[in-house]
Amino acid sequence: MKRFLLMAAIVSAPFSVTAQTINPVVAQVVDTHILPRFQSLADSSANLAMAAQNECSQTSLSLREAYSHSFDAWVSASHLRFGPTEVDDRAFALAFWPDSRGVTPKSLNALITNEDPVVASVETYGDVSIAARGFYALEFLLFDETLTELGNTDYRCTLIQTLTADIASTSAAILTDWQENYVQTLLQPTPEGKYRSEDEVLQELFKALTAGLQFTSETRLGRPLGTFDRPRPRRAEAWRSMRSSHHVSLSLKALGDLSDILAQSDPALARRIKSSNQKTLGLLEKLADPTFSSVATPQKHLKVEVIQQSIDATRAIIGTELGPTLGVAAGFNSLDGD
Secondary structure, eight states: OHHHHHHHHHHTSOTTOOGGGSOHHHHHIIIIIIHHHHHHHHHHHHHHHHHHHHOOOTTOHHHHHHHHHHHHHHHHHTTOOSGGGTGGGHHHHHOOOOOTTOHHHHHHHHHHHHTOGGGGOHHHHTTSOGGGSHHHHHHHHHHOTTGGGSSOHHHHHHHHHHHHHHHHHHHHHHHHHIIIIIHHHHHSOOTTSSOSSHHHHHHHHHHHHHHHHHHIIIIIIHHHHOOSSSOOGGGSTTTTTTOHHHHHHHHHHHHHHHHHHHTTTOHHHHHHHHHHHHHHHHHHHHHOOTTOGGGGSHHHHHHHHHHHHHHHHHHHHIIIIIHHHHTOOOOOOGGGOO
16 A cells, blocks of 8 residues: 555656656655655544544553554654644644653643633634644653643543644644655656656765764754753653653664665665664663663663664665765764754
8 A cells, every 4th residue: 555655656657757767766765665654643533533532541551552543643643744744833733742842841831821712622722822732742642640630521622632633633734745646746856857867866865864863863852961060850851751862772673774775785884884873772772761761870871871872873874875875975964953
């Protein structure tokens, strides 16, 4: 089914375009890496919205399980921050984090306390602060000790149902844009298009890989690490639902899949990248700390630093060897600052 989506896109292309003109590496990334991830996100988010309609209690095991599956799907696709995920700030609507000013709990608190009628429909909910949308807002509603008890129970139920429906709607829109538009944008670069050449497409994919590793190193690990003298475990991602380490693992596995495809023309290089990535995953598993709370102790702080350094070692191999192999550079990304 997933391969059919790509083949249908190729068949529907202009007659002058043939399979021979499509870069096979790009086609493989689209067919086996991108489309399956956004299909999984759309499917699991639809299931999440349905679970909330069936049972909206924050203690519902079925709702929490659906949240977990859908959040997994997002994290596994979250490095693909270009094209449809960036339209209308969809990626932020699904995942507003890091939230250094605590805007998400404040926004949710205001909605619940005032019983704001904006939660009546998905259409009106799109007008709320982006911090009150997506998976991190849902985490607060399901796991935060204060918000799970705040205000009227029926209102919180409606809020959860509308928020999950909003997640499903956003996820479906991303998938539709990929299937109907952006697949062709990647497969058929044109002088007048978003990508003027295959090299520009490869650079976009390479940038997704390097920026994904950078975000995992500097943000997913860097935030809870803080400094040796002042660790910040409560700045870890999704610690309330005990997903912090799991997100690092999901991200590394997804990025490993992408690097496998991009490095396939150099098997020795592909093996070095995979070995480096597997080393990091092994260190993470050995740490056995779901929320990185152990960074508060000097010994475990050093162990998390070693994991971060291991990711950076993989980044170095990719930057110095895979980039030249593909004939591209990472380029500027939003994590680089001004």
